[in-house]
Amino acid sequence: MASPIPQTDPKAGYLDLKADIDAAVARVLNGGWYILGQEVGAFEKEFAAWCGNSHGIGVANGTDALVLALRGLGAGPGDIVATVSHTAVATVAAIELTGATPLLLDIEAETFCMDPAALEAAFAREGSRIKVVIPVHLYGHPADLGAIVALARKHGAKIIEDCSQAHGAAIAGKRVGTFGDVAAFSLYPTKNLGALGDGGVITTDDPALAQRIRELREYGWRDRYISATAGMNSRLDEMQAAILRAKLVHLDRDNGRRQAVAAHYDDALANSGLRLPTVRPGATHVYHQYVVRADDRDGLRQKLKDAGIATNIHYPAPVHLQPAYQGRTPLGPTGMAATEACQGQILSLPMFPQLADADARRVTAAIVQALRG
Structure with a gap:
């Protein structure tokens, strides 16, 4: 009888790169530094460069990546964040975790991504109350960012690209994550780039925004143990960063x-x-x-x-x-x-x-x- 065929298989991804991944894990274990060290810093730079961004910030998971991107842009109670209903629930949960209100929009039947006509109608009704738009590049296909970004800019809204299913997707050769103000990626094991555990990463070209998000991911610290603002604890650990570096090159x-x-x-x-x-x-x-x-x-x-x-x-x-x-x-x-x-x-x-x-x-x-x- 033929062997079962799984729908996805993260173990096969590990076995494919076993020697590289095992060496990366051993390097971290022997190094003695396990949180926010050289591996995380190197992964942040390498992944941002691979995407075509200037800054990367490693975080604990993809949901936190969205939360921190939203908080970095100042979204919170009283603000509307427009996104789609046909998405992983994490997209909407993240909005509510900031205190903002999600506004759920319809999709294009062909691509399963946000329908720009639905966004245009939402702006016509809500106006500047929509502070942020989160297009989701679902299943690995880019949303229509040309139309979506133009609408957001016209109405003064910011763009967070939810790239959790689209590492490497592109429009006219330009990779997703580089069109909006900031992008959030999940690194869950089944993703195109997946850790062997939870992980997430944020990319942006805005140095001030990157610095705010770095502070927010670790209690709002600028100086250790002194919170300049109220942050949270969401750190990508060294082990996962080393594994991700081994997988990124492939x-x-x-x-x-x-x-x-x-x-x-x-x-x-x-x-x-x-x-x-x-x-x-x-x-x-x-x-x-x-x-x-x-x-x-x-x-x-x-x-x-x-x-x-x-x-x-x-x-x-x-x-x-x-x-x-x-x-x-x-x-x-x-x-x-x-x-x-x-x-x-x-x-x-x-x-x-x-x-x-x-x-x-x-x-x-x-x-x-x-x-x-």
């Missing part, structure tokens, strides 16, 4: 492998009847997830499970329909038609750099067979 290769798997899926499933991912002209998709839409999503998922192929749903419900948020979180004036239409259809196929060609072919063969039957 990130372009790994993204290329994701794109190769996606190209196979595109070709093999072109006539399947599934709705396949769309790539906007000029965009570079890095396929954190390869998400299809199926009329009988649950039936297809069960048949793939029976064939030993794991899938996932990102996400089972949009934030505005989850119990913690339903009925109390403001929605944009254009409604949620595209967001709600996709929820019963989306399915994430196996996607990780170490997925073998034979296994990718097995996935598509099983899908074609399932849809015929």
Whole structure:
């Protein structure tokens, strides 16, 4: 019987680079410095340079990255932060952790990213009360930043790019994270660049903003043990930073492998009847997830499970329909038609750099067979 195919496999990522990662871990253990040392500083510089930014700030996780970016921009009670409902709940949780109010907007049906028309309508209704806009580059595809940034600048709002699923995605060759005022990245183990534990990083070209965020991540300290402002404790540790440095040098290769798997899926499933991912002209998709839409999503998922192929749903419900948020979180004036239409259809196929060609072919063969039957 064929081995099961996981939907994602962070252990395979470790085994692929085992010698490099083990050496990085040993280097930290033998070095004797475990919090905010040379490894974190080097990773911050290397990752910022890889993105095309001037400054990087390592933090504990992707949620904290968003919280600290928001606080660095001064967002808080009385402010509105516009984002999408079709996202990981962390995006919205982070807004509320600052005391600001999330305003949830609809997505483009083709890219699953923020619809600029929905943002324009929100500005028409709310005006300057919208202090920050957080476009989410969902699944590895860039949001329409040309339109979104122009709208934000017109209305005096700041932009935080949520790049947690899009390390290396680009528009006309310019990587995401370099278009707005600041960007937040998760480094969760399954991400395109993932730690072997939790982690996050913030990038910006604004030196004053970078300094504020550095202070906020460690109690608001400028001088040790003296808080100049009220901050928090959110530090990327040395061990994870060393592991991330070992993996960063292979990130372009790994993204290329994701794109190769996606190209196979595109070709093999072109006539399947599934709705396949769309790539906007000029965009570079890095396929954190390869998400299809199926009329009988649950039936297809069960048949793939029976064939030993794991899938996932990102996400089972949009934030505005989850119990913690339903009925109390403001929605944009254009409604949620595209967001709600996709929820019963989306399915994430196996996607990780170490997925073998034979296994990718097995996935598509099983899908074609399932849809015929």
